[in-house]
Amino acid sequence: MNSLFDKIKLINSIDEATKVLKESIEFSSILQDALAFCIQAHKTQFRKSGEPYAVHPILVASITAHFSNDEAMVIAALLHDVVEDTKYELSYIQNIYGDDVAHIVNGLTKISEIKEHEHISSVSDEKLLSSALSFRKMLIASISDVRVLVVKLCDRAHNMLTLDALPSEKQRRISEETMVVYAPISHRLGISSLKNLLEDLSFYYLYPQQYKEIDMYLQDNQQKLQVEFNKFISEIENLLEVNGYNSEDIQITSRIKHHYSIYLKMQRKGVNIDEVLDILALRILTKDPIDCYSVLGFIHTNSKPLVSRFKDYVALPKENGYQTVHTTVFNNAKIYEVQIRTFDMHKIAEFGIAAHWIYKGKNNTLDTQEPCLNWLKSLGESNENIEEFYDDAKQNLFSEEVVVYSPKGDIFTLPRGSVAYDFAYTIHSDVGNKAISCTINKTKKPLLTELKNGDIVSINTSSESIARCSWIDMVKTTRAKKSIKVLCSTKLNTIDKRSGKNIINTIFSRYNNSVIGNIKTKVAFHKIPYILDYIKHVKKKIEKEIVDKNGIFARFKIKNLKFKEYIFDNIAIYSNFSINSVSFDHCCHPKFGDDILALKVNDSAVIHHKMCDKAYKEIMNDHKMFYCKWAKGKLFTYKMVVSLQSKRGELARLLTFLSEHEINILFIEYGRDKYSQTQYCEIEFETNDENKNKIKSIVEQQTRVIEFVSASDAYK
Helix, strand or coil: CHHHHHHHHCCCCHHHHHHHHHHHCCCCHHHHHHHHHHHHHCCCCECCCCCECCHHHHHHHHHHHHHCCCHHHHHHHHCCCHHHHCCCCHHHHHHHHCHHHHHHHHHHHHHHHHHHHHCCCCCCHHHHHHHHHHHHHHHHHHCCCHHHHHHHHHHHHHHHHCHHHCCHHHHHHHHHHHHHHHHHHHHHCCCHHHHHHHHHHHHHHHCHHHHHHHHHHHHHHHHHHHHHHHHHHHHHHHHHHHCCCCCCCCEEEEEECCHHHHHHHHHHHCCCHHHCCCCEEEEEEECCHHHHHHHHHHHHHHCEECHHHCEECCCCCCCCCCCCEEEEEEECCEEEEEEEEEHHHHHHHHHHHHHHHHHHCCCCCHHHHHHHHHHHHHHHCCCCCHHHHHCHHHHCCCCCEEEEECCCCCEEEEECCCEHHHHHHHHCHHHHHHEEEEEECCEEECCCCECCCCCEEEEEECCCCCCCHHHCCCCCCHHHHHHHHHHHHHHHHHHHHHHHHHHHHHHCCCCCCCHHHHCCCCCCHHHCCCCHHHHHHHHHHHHHHHHHHHCHHHHHHHCCCCCEEEEECCEEEEECCCCCEEEECCCCCCCCCCCEEEEEECCEEEEEECCCHHHHHHHHCCCCEEEEEECCCCCEEEEEEEEEECCCCHHHHHHHHHHHCCCEEEEEEECCCCCCCEEEEEEEEEECCCCHHHHHHHHHCCCEEEEEEECCHHHC
């Protein structure tokens, strides 16, 4: 596809343009007549570059023919400017070329009329972008035949290829419009080759310095990257050949990430270009979907997969029809991205909705387009503003969001992957705090149900806030995470204070059922459940106060309040009461390492998770409690892949840093490449901390983490 665009960019004569068109589609007599009519209708017109105007529609028709062998679309592309720019009317085209061609040409003419209506002549960037956003919404709302959009995208592609003939201000205006209007539409239609072209050309004019830096890096490093990548390709070819796949069954190629996509990845990840993992990716095409998984299995057994970067779009296609298995593997101390899809899936990935006409030929019917138009509406109804457009460079605005609705029709834009609980907090923090259930498209669903474009969501609430502390990693939005954190922090503080009071009262319960209300000693009760030495310190101060106040008689009453440690498997209880057993209640199932508390039940200690609702009620009712903790340490195993700068001593500094944080190294794989600025290192280690996020954040203080998993992740 790139070779076609490269060729078209250099063409400036009618003869050369005609040659390309004839190479792109089989010519019929009516197509030959339409070509002649196009040249004749525009014979007195010239483009800003000085070339005959007819070159433009002929090349637009060539691009259209590349995506579709639907003759009506190609003829409409040839004639798309005739009604707008010449003396000929739509009725003439309808009489000569039929209703189908006239229908498409009419749709293209309407787009020009909408654009003219929405265009603002002001040089203000804000007004121009507002105009573009309005134009996008009106454009999508007005289109009843998706073929019109495909031809218009091809028209815009050629305009962008020849944009250098225009003044710089106009280049920027057209590029902004392309980025806001046409690139998102081509993405939603699944036409990745057009999307990539439109984004890169717009990027070239909007951010010339950033484009130049990326382009220079690719020019300087592409050969080196490709040579290194070829070793991996050869290894995979041999692997698959040994396992029964020959050159007729599969096709293996490599692809280079396009410039704008690299820029977005750098902005989103906060990395330099040398740390973008998938600049080069291996692409494997197979005959059947089942072969995608077979090939995946051979690759995963030969190289170590990075679990967090695995995506199965074959089983779960994207909404624009895209199907591919994505995996990233660690091989010989280097990281490679691999994409696996069938040959048919590849056509859909490259051509999107236009692949319909490649398969169906000339017998195109419009009813097959309706689903496409339905989900396109979500793009037209999205509520981006100017600031969000400029933030696109960091957030990948148009492909990483979902648009959902309230029952009243209010529009909410959320990050892709958001759940109904995110939506609740988007409405209001109080709604999120009190949410108990939801309905999605009139069906009752769990609050952690992932939302899709176009969902209508309703939240049901209770009268009181509910702290769901374990859900903080299951929500996507910052607002939801912060609100959950605040709510849980407030509840935890309440639990700690009341637990501290209950533990102290329990210690002195033989003397007084509520000693707390009768002492002057100041106590930081929130520390009691955590610090044994502080309990002992408080106990001594209270004992002294009691003795000073009540004399020798009190001394005899409290002399039996000595602490004793009781160990039951993994649980340690500290009490001045005899404890015969420790049991776990069946309500909350705390696992090793969780925050726990102990309720006194006769001569036993009953263990609960600290955030257990049942235990919370007992705590608030001043139930007697013990100080408890996990009795002995347990080592937790983690694996990670990190990137290191190619400098002397960098690995040693990392290992020293890990050692200082009591991290014990079990295994390390590090293959140094003197030609690369970034090295990748796989490390397996163990530590006594079960909090994976905490350990990961510690490591990230020293280096960039590519992959981080715990041994228990596979069972979750």
